[in-house]
Amino acid sequence: RYSLFYNHLKNIEESEGGLDKFTKSYKTFGVNQLANGGIYCKEWAPGAEAVFLAGDFNGWNPCSHPYKKLEYGKWELLIPPEGGRSPVPHGSKLKVVIRAQNGALLYRISPWARYVVRDEDKVNYDWVHWNPPQSYIHKNPSPKRLKSLRIYESHVGIASPEGKVASYKNFTYNVLPRIKDLGYNCVQLMAIMEHAYYASFGYQITSFFAASSRYGTPDDLKEMIDVAHSMGITVLLDVVHSHASKNSEDGLNQFDGTDSCFFHSGYRGNHQLWDSRLFDYANWEVLRFLLSNLRMWIEDYRFDGFRFDGVTSMLYHHHGIGTGFSGDYNEYFGLHVDEDALCYLMLANHMINTLHPECITIAEDVSGMPALCRPVAEGGGGFDYRLAMAIPDKWIQIIKELKDEDWNMGNIVHTLTNRRHEEKYIAYAESHDQALVGDKTLAFRLMDAEMYTNMSVLVPLTPVIDRGIQLHKMIRLITHALGGESYLNFMGNEFGHPEWLDFPRIGNNESYHYARRQFNLTEDNLLRYKFLNAFDRDMNKLEERFGWLASPQAYVSEKHESNKVIAFERARLIFIFNFHPYQSYVDYRVVAFKYKILLDSDAEEYGGHQRLNHNTEYFSEEFPHNYRPNSIMV
Numbered sequence: 001r002y003s004l005f006y007n008h009l010k011n012i013e014e015s016e017g018g019l020d021k022f023t024k025s026y027k028t029f030g031v032n033q034l035a036n037g038g039i040y041c042k043e044w045a046p047g048a049e050a051v052f053l054a055g056d057f058n059g060w061n062p063c064s065h066p067y068k069k070l071e072y073g074k075w076e077l078l079i080p081p082e083g084g085r086s087p088v089p090h091g092s093k094l095k096v097v098i099r100a101q102n103g104a105l106l107y108r109i110s111p112w113a114r115y116v117v118r119d120e121d122k123v124n125y126d127w128v129h130w131n132p133p134q135s136y137i138h139k140n141p142s143p144k145r146l147k148s149l150r151i152y153e154s155h156v157g158i159a160s161p162e163g164k165v166a167s168y169k170n171f172t173y174n175v176l177p178r179i180k181d182l183g184y185n186c187v188q189l190m191a192i193m194e195h196a197y198y199a200s201f202g203y204q205i206t207s208f209f210a211a212s213s214r215y216g217t218p219d220d221l222k223e224m225i226d227v228a229h230s231m232g233i234t235v236l237l238d239v240v241h242s243h244a245s246k247n248s249e250d251g252l253n254q255f256d257g258t259d260s261c262f263f264h265s266g267y268r269g270n271h272q273l274w275d276s277r278l279f280d281y282a283n284w285e286v287l288r289f290l291l292s293n294l295r296m297w298i299e300d301y302r303f304d305g306f307r308f309d310g311v312t313s314m315l316y317h318h319h320g321i322g323t324g325f326s327g328d329y330n331e332y333f334g335l336h337v338d339e340d341a342l343c344y345l346m347l348a349n350h351m352i353n354t355l356h357p358e359c360i361t362i363a364e365d366v367s368g369m370p371a372l373c374r375p376v377a378e379g380g381g382g383f384d385y386r387l388a389m390a391i392p393d394k395w396i397q398i399i400k401e402l403k404d405e406d407w408n409m410g411n412i413v414h415t416l417t418n419r420r421h422e423e424k425y426i427a428y429a430e431s432h433d434q435a436l437v438g439d440k441t442l443a444f445r446l447m448d449a450e451m452y453t454n455m456s457v458l459v460p461l462t463p464v465i466d467r468g469i470q471l472h473k474m475i476r477l478i479t480h481a482l483g484g485e486s487y488l489n490f491m492g493n494e495f496g497h498p499e500w501l502d503f504p505r506i507g508n509n510e511s512y513h514y515a516r517r518q519f520n521l522t523e524d525n526l527l528r529y530k531f532l533n534a535f536d537r538d539m540n541k542l543e544e545r546f547g548w549l550a551s552p553q554a555y556v557s558e559k560h561e562s563n564k565v566i567a568f569e570r571a572r573l574i575f576i577f578n579f580h581p582y583q584s585y586v587d588y589r590v591v592a593f594k595y596k597i598l599l600d601s602d603a604e605e606y607g608g609h610q611r612l613n614h615n616t617e618y619f620s621e622e623f624p625h626n627y628r629p630n631s632i633m634v
């Protein structure tokens with residue numbers, strides 16, 4: 001694998017003048033404004049017979065501005081300035097016109113388009129030339145690389161209690177302060193790359209270089225990232241390079257009239273479950289396109305890194321469809337692995353680490369590919385973190401299938417600690433996947449219909465709500481403290497957001513009722529959501545103080561099946577969890593030296609029963625317990 005990567009890198013150095021020049025192609029491809037006011041256009045359309053530029057600027061004449069054919073399927077066009085001004089004004093609409101091999105004229109959006117919009121009365125998006133007189137100027141430096149990563153996974157469009165598509169401005173001034181207050185130091189933004197179908201959750205990309213216009217302008221997004229940086233918040237982009245939308249009118253599909261431009265031809269170029277197109281990672285121009293795309297998001301918008309979506313689909317020719325992964329190494333090495341895709345990921349991480357070493361990359365891989373988060377120089381994938389995707393599945397399985405008295409402490413600890421110690425994992429109890437319609441969040445699984453009637457402090461605390469609130473806090477804390485080297489939460493889940501997430505579509509009469517986040521629930525002092533919100537905030541603040549995510553893995557001193565107790569040490573802290581459904585303990589011996597309560601899920605401010613005295617200090621005695629020389633009674 002390293003040999004394949006090295007050969008690609010060597011070829012880039014020899015034929016393109018180096019990785020830096022190769023990945024700056026976003027500044028020359030597409031339609032670009034020149035310093036003298038002229039316009040330079042460049043496209044890759046190997047299957048085209050001829051290429052033209054049409055738009056408002058030439059009265060939509062499809063043939064008046066032909067491109068010149070270059071080597072290797074490239075085309076270029078230079079339009080001189082008119083009286084010192086640009087011949088293509090800011091805000092004017094454009095199309096690349098392709099004469100296909102069958103003679104048909106195809107009106108396409110440039111794959112490199114920076115801004116596309118859709119009028120309310122239209123189905124397809126229009127390409128709009130974005131060249132404002134004054135672009136947004138970033139004022140704040142990016143935060144330094146974080147040791148402890150506490151990620152708030154977010155979607156701009158649903159980040160409002162109102163039933164509408166929320167804006168970048170709303171996120172900037174209403175949501176970012178909330179994220180900061182909750183103690184998260186990183187925001188991971190979904191659905192930013194333009195996608196024609198809103199209900200795809202941003203995973204069917206149509207324009208890879210365009211920030212979604214449904215939330216506002218490119219400058220609005222730049223301001224949002226700048227304000228996040230002023231708060232010390234790192235901003236990651238959920239990047240989708242694993243596949244692309246099948247749209248041709250406003251997407252990449254059949255850009256030059258063939259099915260092989262950017263993608264594999266035939267069966268290999270289609271994802272059977274996602275109904276989307278699959279990139280040909282062995283193609284030189286596809287590598288240029290995708291690597292330049294990453295660099296553009298970093299340098300133009302100041303993103304601080306990426307969460308790569310669908311990595312499992314990229315890694316294997318079977319795309320993970322109908323395939324289970326047991327951890328056997330034969331599952332990771334063989335002809336079923338797509339070495340071209342893996343090599344692309346290595347190139348991407350090498351480029352980012354070389355040109356922008358402060359940036360972070362995360363792999364969404366369910367297979368457990370070994371060394372994915374080891375340096376490229378070791379033959380690894382080069383990612384910094386990978387998602388611990390088995391953890392949320394385990395919590396769902398436990399809550400769905402087991403009675404409380406049947407919870408297996410050893411199995412919980414095994415799931416939370418079963419990872420390669422030399423690769424960093426992002427732990428999470430639930431993400432956006434569990435919030436989507438057809439699934440349930442942890443809070444909804446635990447409390448279900450009673451969330452509609454019994455979350456008020458004015459009504460008696462029922463056993464269902466009591467159990468749900470306490471387990472919600474405990475599950476999140478043990479996942480945070482034991483499950484990885486970083487922690488992730490999807491927006492709203494921190495306070496047990498009720499119901500599910502569903503985007504407007506034909507199946508729900510285009511309703512926005514479930515495509516929103518009801519942050520207002522935490523601001524109502526008569527509702528119990530405030531308890532969960534406060535616990536999540538103080539849990540993050542405690543991690544910020546002690547840094548357990550950046551500490552070595554925990555030492556688990558106890559996983560007692562009959563008592564349902566888990567105890568472990570990490571970052572000079574002792575974590576003790578009593579998962580027993582009805583049994584409390586007095587004078588319970590645990591490994592420790594000196595003990596004072598710092599965070600208690602049973603505290604009154606978190607909706608607990610305040611059964612513990614926080615002013616007491618406990619000192620250890622020389623009483624060996626669980627292979628430690630000292631212990632205390634709690």
